[in-house]
Each structure stands twice: as structure tokens, then as C-alpha cells.
Amino acid sequence: xxxxxxxxxxxxxxxxxxxxxxxxxxxxxxxxxxxxxxxxxxxxxxxxxxxxxxxxxxxxxxxxxxxxxxxxxxxxxxxxxxxxxxxxxxxxxxxxxxxxxxxxxxxxxxxxxxxxxxxxxxxxxxxxxxxxxxxxxxxxxxxxxxxxxxxxxxxxxxxxxxxxxxxxxxxxxxxxxxxxxxxxxxxxxxxxxxxxxxxxxxxxxxxxxxxxxxxxxxxxxxxxxxxxxxxxxxxxxxxxxxxxxxxxxxxxxxxxxxxxxxxxxxxxxxxxxxxxxxxxxxxxxxxxxxxxxxxxxxxxx
Amino acid sequence: xxxxxxxxxxxxxxxxxxxxxxxxxxxxxxxxxxxxxxxxxxxxxxxxxxxxxxxxxxxxxxxxxxxxxxxxxxxxxxxxxxxxxxxxxxxxxxxxxxxxxxxxxxxxxxxxxxxxxxxxxxxxxxxxxxxxxxxxxxxxxxxxxxxxxxxxxxxxxxxxxxxxxxxxxxxxxxxxxxxxxxxxxxxxxxxxxxxxxxxxxxxxxxxxxxxxxxxxxxxxxxxxxxxxxxxxxxxxxxxxxxxxxxxxxxxxxxxxxxxxxxxxxxxxxxxxxxxxxxxxxxxxxxxxxxxxxxxxxxxxx
Amino acid sequence: xxxxxxxxxxxxxxxxxxxxxxxxxxxxxxxxxxxxxxxxxxxxxxxxxxxxxxxxxxxxxxxxxxxxxxxxxxxxxxxxxxxxxxxxxxxxxxxxxxxxxxxxxxxxxxxxxxxxxxxxxxxxxxxxxxxxxxxxxxxxxxxxxxxxxxxxxxxxxxxxxxxxxxxxxxxxxxxxxxxxxxxxxxxxxxxxxxxxxxxxxxxxxxxxxxxxxxxxxxxxxxxxxxxxxxxxxxxxxxxxxxxxxxxxxxxxxxxxxxxxxxxxxxxxxxxxxxxxxxxxxxxxxxxxxxxxxxxxxxxxx
Numbered sequence: 001x002x003x004x005x006x007x008x009x010x011x012x013x014x015x016x017x018x019x020x021x022x023x024x025x026x027x028x029x030x031x032x033x034x035x036x037x038x039x040x041x042x043x044x045x046x047x048x049x050x051x052x053x054x055x056x057x058x059x060x061x062x063x064x065x066x067x068x069x070x071x072x073x074x075x076x077x078x079x080x081x082x083x084x085x086x087x088x089x090x091x092x093x094x095x096x097x098x099x100x101x102x103x104x105x106x107x108x109x110x111x112x113x114x115x116x117x118x119x120x121x122x123x124x125x126x127x128x129x130x131x132x133x134x135x136x137x138x139x140x141x142x143x144x145x146x147x148x149x150x151x152x153x154x155x156x157x158x159x160x161x162x163x164x165x166x167x168x169x170x171x172x173x174x175x176x177x178x179x180x181x182x183x184x185x186x187x188x189x190x191x192x193x194x195x196x197x198x199x200x201x202x203x204x205x206x207x208x209x210x211x212x213x214x215x216x217x218x219x220x221x222x223x224x225x226x227x228x229x230x231x232x233x234x235x236x237x238x239x240x241x242x243x244x245x246x247x248x249x250x251x252x253x254x255x256x257x258x259x260x261x262x263x264x265x266x267x268x269x270x271x272x273x274x275x276x277x278x279x280x281x282x283x284x285x286x287x288x289x290x291x292x293x294x295x296x297x298x299x300x301x
Numbered sequence: 302x303x304x305x306x307x308x309x310x311x312x313x314x315x316x317x318x319x320x321x322x323x324x325x326x327x328x329x330x331x332x333x334x335x336x337x338x339x340x341x342x343x344x345x346x347x348x349x350x351x352x353x354x355x356x357x358x359x360x361x362x363x364x365x366x367x368x369x370x371x372x373x374x375x376x377x378x379x380x381x382x383x384x385x386x387x388x389x390x391x392x393x394x395x396x397x398x399x400x401x402x403x404x405x406x407x408x409x410x411x412x413x414x415x416x417x418x419x420x421x422x423x424x425x426x427x428x429x430x431x432x433x434x435x436x437x438x439x440x441x442x443x444x445x446x447x448x449x450x451x452x453x454x455x456x457x458x459x460x461x462x463x464x465x466x467x468x469x470x471x472x473x474x475x476x477x478x479x480x481x482x483x484x485x486x487x488x489x490x491x492x493x494x495x496x497x498x499x500x501x502x503x504x505x506x507x508x509x510x511x512x513x514x515x516x517x518x519x520x521x522x523x524x525x526x527x528x529x530x531x532x533x534x535x536x537x538x539x540x541x542x543x544x545x546x547x548x549x550x551x552x553x554x555x556x557x558x559x560x561x562x563x564x565x566x567x568x569x570x571x572x573x574x575x576x577x578x579x580x581x582x583x584x585x586x587x588x589x590x591x592x593x594x595x596x597x598x599x600x601x602x
Numbered sequence: 603x604x605x606x607x608x609x610x611x612x613x614x615x616x617x618x619x620x621x622x623x624x625x626x627x628x629x630x631x632x633x634x635x636x637x638x639x640x641x642x643x644x645x646x647x648x649x650x651x652x653x654x655x656x657x658x659x660x661x662x663x664x665x666x667x668x669x670x671x672x673x674x675x676x677x678x679x680x681x682x683x684x685x686x687x688x689x690x691x692x693x694x695x696x697x698x699x700x701x702x703x704x705x706x707x708x709x710x711x712x713x714x715x716x717x718x719x720x721x722x723x724x725x726x727x728x729x730x731x732x733x734x735x736x737x738x739x740x741x742x743x744x745x746x747x748x749x750x751x752x753x754x755x756x757x758x759x760x761x762x763x764x765x766x767x768x769x770x771x772x773x774x775x776x777x778x779x780x781x782x783x784x785x786x787x788x789x790x791x792x793x794x795x796x797x798x799x800x801x802x803x804x805x806x807x808x809x810x811x812x813x814x815x816x817x818x819x820x821x822x823x824x825x826x827x828x829x830x831x832x833x834x835x836x837x838x839x840x841x842x843x844x845x846x847x848x849x850x851x852x853x854x855x856x857x858x859x860x861x862x863x864x865x866x867x868x869x870x871x872x873x874x875x876x877x878x879x880x881x882x883x884x885x886x887x888x889x890x891x892x893x894x895x896x897x898x899x900x901x902x903x
Contacts, residue, residue: 038658038661038662064661066654066657066658066661068650068654075650075651075862075863078823078863078865079863079865080862080863080864080865081864081870083870084862084863084864085863087881088651088862088863088881088884089654091881091882091884091885091888092654092655092658092884092885092888093658
């Protein structure tokens with residue numbers, strides 16, 4: 001494993017290795033030492049949360065970071081090619097974390113430089129570290145990845161994180177419930193791929209009807225911009241809000257996930273319950289990124 | 302002591318503990334080790350000097366920092382609440398330093414998260430770390446806090462730092478001289494509170510008439526914007542400028558303080574004299590902030 | 603050596619000491635420990651590459667950095683003088699690296715503060731750390747600085763880096779070929795100075811005619827803005843592009859240098875050849891800056 005560009009590049013064994021390493025780091029069994037390592041964080045598209053998560057991961061392991069955002073690259077303004085910028089950064093650093101609005105830019109970076117590259121999100125395409133931290137959070141709360149019943153709610157059409165989660169869990173015999181407005185349904189190719197790998201899914205319109213069966217519910221934000229007619233948005237938005245009154249009959253192992261930031265799709269009265277897991281999920285992201293960085297830098301034995 | 306939000310929250314014994322800890326850090330008696338600690342610096346209002354002072358303090362103790370300014374919070378743009386932003390940051394870091402133009406935001410942060418919060422200035426309200434570094438500088442130059450004769454000059458109405466200094470010194474039997482333009486006098490409630498705690502004050506118009514009695518003079522900037530009529534500003538501004546010719550008959554322990562940045566209210570010909578203390582005062586700020594961070598993180602025994 | 607402001611301030615022995623120290627750091631013979639040191643990087647003019655090079659150098663040696671750019675200085679907006687900003691920064695840090703569009707600002711900083719100052723470029727004037735890294739790269743690839751045959755190509759009139767290189771090499775018996783458009787020729791004072799120190803030069807118009815004689819060729823960018831008539835630019839620009847077809851008969855020790863960023867003056871088909879040295883040159887910059895910082899901070903024994 002030299003780079004982490006797409007969750008689709010990973011075999012089941014690779015995924016397990018990432019998750020195991022994160023577990024061992026969190027338990028203190030492995031203490032990666034990045035004291036000699038420098039990570040370049042290239043965030044051509046802003047993303048405070050993902051940036052801080054990587055920065056925290058690196059610094060928690062004793063490592064250093066360089067940060068470049070889209071506005072600080074003065075060389076690009078002078079006409080430098082993207083390849084030259086990457087090559088130069090690779091002369092300074094040991095690993096590159098790249099976030100960009102352009103699909104494919106992380107893979108291009110990996111092909112250009114001789115140091116490991118981590119994709120921290122390339123447009124609508126891939127965000128593999130988010131997928132891995134979600135899997136890590138699933139396993140940590142459920143004790144494993146096999147045979148889980150999972151509700152996905154919100155924008156299932158454009159939601160990059162839910163697509164990755166379905167793809168990554170497909171071979172672990174999951175049962176999914178998809179809950180979304182009609183025009184924001186899970187894309188057919190993802191559904192087909194899921195079934196081909198042995199997973200099941202059912203589309204439902206009312207989250208309350210199935211919440212009692214779930215091991216976890218993954219909530220995503222529905223963006224107003226996805227609706228051609230604002231009135232359509234107003235009519236449906238409250239159907240996809242989770243509040244504490246809905247949590248009465250849930251299973252004891254039930255957890256609510258959210259990739260954050262949240263707007264109003266989870267009521268704040270859920271925050272104080274034992275089912276709220278989204279802030280802990282963000283915290284898990286740091287451990288997962290520590291595992292990813294230390295694996296790619298060869299220091300996770 | 303879990304947070305540092307307002308100088309008014311502190312008992313006399315707390316203040317002494319902060320000052321003693323700073324003294325012991327400066328002498329090398331305590332060497333705080335923040336090697337495992339990460340401080341999040343949230344500067345929603347820009348302030349280079351205060352930011353660098355905290356960043357320096359943390360880094361001098363071997364610690365790490367995350368920095369977020371008002372423009373880098375992309376989550377807020379997506380509709381995330383302030384509470385969620387704070388909660389997420391608290392998943393990454395061990396302590397939050399917050400600067401904001403909104404009064405009360407530091408206390409709100411302290412009530413929201415489970416990690417210590419330091420107020421680095423919330424609008425016109427409080428700036429307790431500045432107050433503590435001023436006290437530290439007073440004690441360091443005067444050998445103690447009791448029975449001092451102190452001149453305060455400049456904008457005494459809106460000057461947050463002079464208000465805090467008067468409040469914090471009130472119980473130490475001080476004698477103050479207040480020197481300001483008529484419409485920028487010290488607010489009455491501060492004067493009343495001072496007298497109630499046993500302090501004394503006299504309002505004067507000419508700094509030269511009292512400078513010979515002073516142990517120290519604390520100079521603040523008079524902002525042109527505070528004058529309705531620009532001519533009023535032009536007429537008075539030179540009455541509140543300290544220059545080296547005024548320092549002829551001062552006491553040997555006399556020092557000139559200023560919270561910086563300075564514009565022209567202290568002539569640069571003072572800089573080379575033994576009385577100039579404002580740059581050293583800025584340096585003391587780093588030690589004081591080291592003490593504050595290490596006390597709140599429980600590493601100043 | 604307290605500061606590094608201009609390459610002209612350096613004696614031949616000083617230059618050799620800088621180069622030797624860099625060599626010993628790169629070989630691991632010296633391992634500078636900057637664990638207690640804080641470098642303030644003041645980049646009033648943006649320059650990603652130079653900033654990252656210094657930041658990397660400091661962090662590779664275990665040190666910390668503070669970064670201020672032109673937009674973050676809130677004190678300047680409040681009317682603070684440049685001298686006061688520098689004085690305050692010097693209270694926080696151990697060394698100042700300054701980049702500015704204003705000629706002379708680095709020397710002014712050195713005269714203002716009591717800590718070492720490094721000039722990271724002051725307008726069209728000086729960029730001594732670039733000059734030293736170029737010399738280091740020359741010596742590393744050629745085994746020494748004496749008696750080299752060097753081609754300089756591109757904008758020789760405004761190119762700060764080629765001026766410094768000619769000045770710095772003048773006493774090492776060099777033979778230069780200058781290749782430039784007529785109105786971008788090497789300034790006469792530099793040519794005169796070179797001859798006075800024992801160096802030789804020849805002006806040629808066609809790089810191919812002399813490339814076989816060269817030990818190295820230093821390529822610089824020709825900016826379209828330097829031409830009054832855009833057609834003039836279009837007519838000449840391809841005469842100053844190096845591509846792999848020109849490298850057939852070069853000497854085995856031949857290398858192509860470039861200060862970067864490159865636009866199109868070196869064809870990318872050169873990148874894969876053994877003659878391309880520009881990215882390694884950028885990497886050498888980190889080692890050279892480690893040497894400079896550790897010498898000025900007295901930790902390079």
C-alpha cells in the first residue's frame with residue numbers, strides 16, 4: 001500500500017488491516033512515532049474539518065505539517081504546472097494529503113510524485129479516509145462488520161459518504177434500508193453492485209417504520225440546492241429529521257451516525273442520548289488517519 | 302480552575318497562583334511539558350499579537366497548535382451551529398483558546414465543551430490573559446502588588462485593559478491617577494468598585510504634574526474614532542503623549558507600560574530609556590500564557 | 603555572522619563555511635537540534651516555495667515556526683510602525699526570516715531587533731539564501747566551484763538569482779556564457795565586476811552552439827511583461843527553451859538548473875533525463891537553509 005486514492009482500490013484484507021491498525025493505535029498497542037516525518041496538506045478546496053483531522057493525526061504522532069490552500073499557491077499564479085507544484089512539494093515532505101474539487105487529481109498526484117499520496121476528497125468522486133473512519137466507527141460500536149442492519153437517510157443520490165459505505169460493506173452481508181426523497185434515491189449502479197456482492201436493501205419512505213430494526217442509522221444532510229422547486233424542499237425536509245422521540249424503541253446497540261457538519265437533520269435533543277455517536281465518529285477520524293498515515297509511511301508494524 | 306473566562310471569576314488566591322506559576326516557569330523552577338497536548342486557537346476576530354503570544358507559549362512548552370480564523374471555518378458556511386463547531390474542535394484538541402467580537406462567546410464555549418477554554422478577548426467584555434500579564438509585569442517590576450501609585454493615561458472609557466487592571470488591583474490598596482480627555486473618563490462603576498475595595502483615585506488632566514509620584518504609568522491609545530468632532534481629537538491628542546523629556550524626575554523604579562500596538566502615544570525616544578517596559582511586557586505575556594495553559598491542563602505542579 | 607542580508611556581505615571564507623555546514627548536515631555529520639527554537643517567518647510578500655523551504659528546514663531540525671503574512675498583521679492596520687511589529691515579534695521568537703517587496707527591509711529589520719535576521723528576498727534587491735543554495739548545488743554536482751563553464755539563459759537583466767550567482771562565483775575563475783534576448787542582457791555593472799574578479803564571459807544568442815562546452819546551464823524564466831511589444835515576445839520565446847534534443851552532446855557532468863517555478867522554458871521531456879537537476883536543487887534549498895539557520899543560531903559546531 002503506497003497510496004490511498006479510492007476505497008475501490010482496497011481488497012477486503014486491506015480494509016481489515018487499516019481497521020486493525022487503528023484499533024491497535026487507539027488501544028496504545030502501537031504508538032507510531034512520526035517525529036522525523038513531514039506531511040504536506042494540500043487543500044485546494046477548503047475543508048476545515050478534514051484538514052484539522054489530518055493535522056491533529058499527524059501532530060498527535062509527533063509529526064509536522066506544511067499547509068497549502070488554494071489561495072497560497074503563488075507558483076500556480078506564475079504559470080507553474082500542477083505537476084511541478086506537486087514535484088516541488090514532494091521535495092520538502094514525506095507524504096502528501098490532497099483535497100481538490102477536481103475528480104482524479106489525487107490519482108494524478110500519486111502518479112506524479114515518488115512519495116505516498118492520500119486522497120482527502122476529490123470532488124464528487126472519492127473520500128476514502130471518510131469511508132474508513134465510518135467503517136471503523138461501525139466496527140467499534142457493533143463489534144464487527146458482518147450481518148448488520150443499517151439505515152441510510154437523507155440525500156442518497158449525491159452523498160459521497162453513503163456510497164462509499166455501501167460499497168465497502170457490500171461483502172459483509174449487510175441489510176440496508178434506504179430512506180430518501182424520491183429524486184434523491186440511491187443510484188442504481190450502487191444498488192446493483194451491492195446485490196452482486198451479497199448484500200440486501202429495501203427502500204422505505206418513513207424512517208420511524210424501520211428504526212426499531214436498525215443497528216445504526218447514518219444520517220446525511222439534504223441540501224436545499226438539490227431541489228428544483230423550493231416548495232418541494234419545504235414539503236419533505238421534516239420527513240428526514242431524527243429527533244429523540246423516535247428513539248424510544250430502538251435496539252440497545254443502536255447508534256446515530258453523521259459525517260458532519262449537521263444542519264437540522266438531527267435534532268439537538270438527540271445529542272445528550274446514548275445513541276448519539278457523530279462527535280465520537282469525528283474523533284475516530286483522527287485515529288483512523290493516524291493509522292493510514294503510519295501504514296503508508298511504513299511505521300505501523 | 303477549569304476555564305479562564307473573566308478576571309472577575311478569580312479570587313485573590315487564584316490570581317496569586319497564576320502569578321506564582323508564571324514566576325516559577327520563568328525562573329526554570331517549573332518546566333511544563335506539553336509534548337502530548339494540542340491547543341486549538343479559534344480566532345474568529347483577528348488579533349496577530351494575542352494569537353502569536355498563545356502560539357509561542359504552547360510551542361515553547363513543546364505543545365502543538367491548530368489554528369482557525371473566521372474565514373477558514375467552512376462548516377459554518379454550510380450551516381453548522383457554533384455549538385457543533387466547538388464540539389467538533391473539542392474532539393481534536395485538549396484546550397480551546399477563543400477570540401471573538403461577540404461578548405459572552407467564551408463563556409458559551411466553556412459551557413458547551415468538556416475541555417478547558419481560555420478567553421482571549423470577547424469583544425468589549427473581557428481579556429483576562431491580558432489582565433494577568435499586566436499584573437505579572439507590575440509585580441515583576443515593582444516587587445509586589447501592594448500600595449502602588451499608578452497613572453493610567455489615554456482612553457479610560459473604552460480601554461478594556463485598564464478596566465481589568467483597576468479591578469484586579471483594587472484589593473491591593475492602590476493609589477490611581479486617571480488622566481484622560483473629559484469624554485473618555487474612567488466609568489463611574491469602575492471607580493465606585495475601586496473605592497469599595499479600598500483603593501483610591503484622583504482624576505488629573507496633566508500627566509506631567511503627577512509623573513514624579515508614580516511607580517508606573519500605563520499608557521493606552523486614544524482612537525480618533527472616539528471623537529465626534531475630528532477637531533476635538535486634534536486639539537487634545539498631544540496632551541496624552543509621553544516623551545523622554547517628561548521622564549527627568551521620575552522614581553528609579555518607574556516604568557512605562559503599554560498593551561501595544563502603539564501609534565504615537567509614547568514617543569519612540571522613550572524606547573531606549575530604562576523606563577520603557579512595553580516590549581518586555583509583551584514578552585511577559587508568553588510566560589503568563591504558559592502558566593495559564595499549564596494550570597488549566599493540570600501540568601503546573 | 604549574526605544576520606544574512608546580502609550575498610555581498612559575505613567573504614569567500616563565509617561562503618565556504620555555509621557550504622561546508624550544509625554538506626555536513628546533509629551527510630549526517632552534524633545534526634542540528636532546534637527543539638528549543640522558534641523561527642518567525644514574516645512573508646509580507648507571498649512566496650509559497652521559499653516559505654515552505656524555510657518552514658521545512660526549521661521543522662526538519664525539530665524547531666517551531668510562527669507564520670505571518672501581509673494580510674494577517676492586524677497591528678499594522680491599527681497604525682503600528684514596522685519597527686514596533688518587528689520588536690514585538692522578536693519578543694516571541696529566536697530568529698526572523700523576512701520576505702518583502704520593499705528593498706532594504708531585511709537590513710532595516712536586522713538593525714531594529716536583537717535576534718538574527720535572514721533576508722528571504724527583498725524586492726529586486728537580494729535573495730541570499732537562493733544564491734547559497736545555488737552555489738551548494740553547483741558544488742555538489744561539479745565537485746567544486748573553481749574553473750567551471752556555466753551557461754546562463756533567459757532574462758539576465760531582471761533575474762535576481764543569476765546576478766547573485768555571477769557575483770558569488772566571480773572569484774572562482776568561472777567562464778560564463780550569457781544567452782538572452784538583446785533587451786534582457788546581463789547588466790554592465792555585473793559584467794564589469796565579474797571581469798574585475800578574474801571571471802570571463804561571452805554573450806551568445808544560440809544556446810545550442812555552446813551547450814556541449816558547459817558544466818551546467820542555469821535557465822530562468824522570461825516574463826511576457828518584460829516585452830513592450832507582445833509580438834517581440836512571441837518571436838523570441840522559443841529560442842530560449844531547452845528540450846531533450848539539445849542534450850545529445852553534452853558533457854557527462856552536465857546539469858540543468860532552474861530556480862523554479864518553471865513555465866515552459868525547460869521542456870518536460872528533460873525531466874526524466876539524468877541532466878535535470880531543478881527539483882533536486884529545490885531539495886538542496888532545505889539543507890542550505892538548515893545550515894543558515896543553525897549557523898545564525900549558533901548551533902552548527
